[in-house]
Amino acid sequence: MITWEKALGIQTKVTVFIIGVVVSVLSVSTYVSRTLTEQKAEENLRERYINIVKQIDAGIVEMEELRDTRTLQEELEKLLLVRPNIVMVEIFDLTSGKALLTARKSIERNRSVAEPDLTRIEAVKHGEVLTSLERQGTDRYWNIMAPVRIRKEVSGLIRAKISTKEFDDLVTEERRQAFLITATAALAILIFLVWYLRRTVSKPIGILIEAMVQAEEGNLKSQVKSYSRDEIGMLAKQFNQMIYRIRNFNEELAERVQQATEELNHRYDELISLNRRLSEAQIQLAQSERLAAAGQVAAAIAHSIGTPLHSILGHLHRLKRDTSDDKREERLKIIHSQVERVVQIIQDLLDTVRKPAPSMVPVRINKLLEELLYLVTPGISHRGIKVKTNLEPLLPDIAGDVNQLQELFLNLLTNAMDAMPGGGELEVNTGINQNADSNNEAITITIRDNGHGVNEANLQKIFEPFFTTKERNRGTGLGLSICRDITKTHHGEIYVSSHVGKGTTFTIILPVKHYETT
DSSP states (O other): OOOHHHHTTHHHHHHHHHHHHHHHHHHHHHHHHHHHHHHHHHHHHHHHHHHHHHHHHHTOOSHHHHHOHHHHHHHHHHHHHHOTTEEEEEEEEOTTSSOEEEEEEESOSSOOOOOOOHHHHHHHHTTOOEEEEEEETTEEEEEEEEEEEETTEEEEEEEEEEEOHHHHHHHHHHHHHHHHHHHHHHHHHHHHHHHHHIIIIIHHHHHHHHHHHHHHTTOTTOOOOOOOOSHHHHHHHHHHHHHHHHHHHHHHHHHHHHHHSTTTTHHHHHHHHHHHHHHHHHHHHHHHHHHHHHHHHHHHHHHHHHHHHHHHHHHHHHHHHOOOHHHHHHHHHHHHHHHHHHHHHHHHHHTGGGOOOOOOEEEOHHHHHHHHHHHTHHHHHHHTEEEEEEOOTTOOOEEEOHHHHHHHHHHHHHHHHHTOTTOEEEEEEEEEOTTSOGGGOEEEEEEEEOSSOOOHHHHTTTTSTTOOOSOTTSOOSOHHHHHHHHHHHTTOEEEEEEETTTEEEEEEEEESSGGGGO
16 A cells, blocks of 8 residues: 555656646746737827727817817717727817817816827827827826818817727636636646556556565465566566565475474464464455445545536537537536636545535525526427426525536436436426525425336435435436535535336425624
8 A cells, every 4th residue: 555655756756847837837928928919909099099080080080179178078978988998088279379179079087188298299290109008006108199170181189098908808808717727737737647657667566565565464376567668567566576586485494394293283283374364354344345445436436526527528419510600619628617617626525524514605505506407408499398497586695606506407417317318308407495484584496307217116215325216327326416515515405205107306495694693
């Protein structure tokens, strides 16, 4: 068996080194790429804002229009409505030798009009477009000054202040996505390395160490099975040959001693035989216990990640037929969320021995159920199942662990779908529990199918671990046991009623304000 100290050896060092290199390369390449892209986008944004100001200039073709304050005010008001990122626009008349304000529109209140300085006015009169980037706190603005040309002569000046908030928000979101992609790639590589090194290095070495321990204890019949042709395989082969020679030597020695002292050692040999059998039985019992524990963990993992993987497969099949980019993006988001859910489920199973307390937060049950129904849409459509929902619009929020509640309802929805392979009707209802008093308000969730149902004998054992009525390789028998445990964790109750040939109904009652008193 590989202890924790041994696990901090070659496998950990190689994994940490490779992950460090990969994360560094990904981070540097992503940073360089994002920096270059953002610089180009910033320049394009500046040119776009200049074109907006030039469009205002193109709308003024006569001197009367430049001096028509009322019309200009109306046009500027329309422009600010169409382009909410424009904070302020001012139009000045330069024909009198100084800058006279003819129109102004701004969303900034209590801000006085500042006359442009002479240096900038002279530059604009020569046809130049002046731009500067201003920062106010966390917000940035482009200040643009451009000439107003009437019959090819510069007769006025346009000064605009345009916010870059929309662009900055987009840059921030793209940086976040780049970080998530880098983190996901590193995590995927980490998982693969751990699996690969455990399969090719840690596991074979662990088997070899276990055989050495048995040989040290006197069991010279142990053999190390190795199918690899690398150094570890050669080491296992040499170990087997050494054990074989030691065993033959011991047999020859025992035979000679037995011939010399047959009568004296007859009883002693019987005692040794019994002790050896007891030792082998203890080793086999310990191995059986480890295999049983490993089987339970494997079954739990297979059950927990089976549903998200089926959902991912279903959405991938539908992705091929989708022609809308929005639909494809929506399905990709769902696939991404389910991959993260598989990772979270594995982490939760690894943390089971510590039994961490659920992370209680306000949860909207109606929204959670709608998201789950959309998630299993491929499986529902494939089976030809009709979905009917009756969700109470005034349903209060409850305190719950979102991941655990998602697993609870997803298990029940999956069972309902499996009960109707040839189609049927799936009904999901929510409501306020009328039997609860005002101090113990609760909600009720009902999931009903009209599938094959469960007989009375099996209904009594339906929440027992590893009990299932499904065909072999179709279920582990852990789903409803997990549902019961999650319901108890949330201080709720779960009930089931079923009739053969008519269907099954699961009712979950969850308290609303329990978290306020705990």
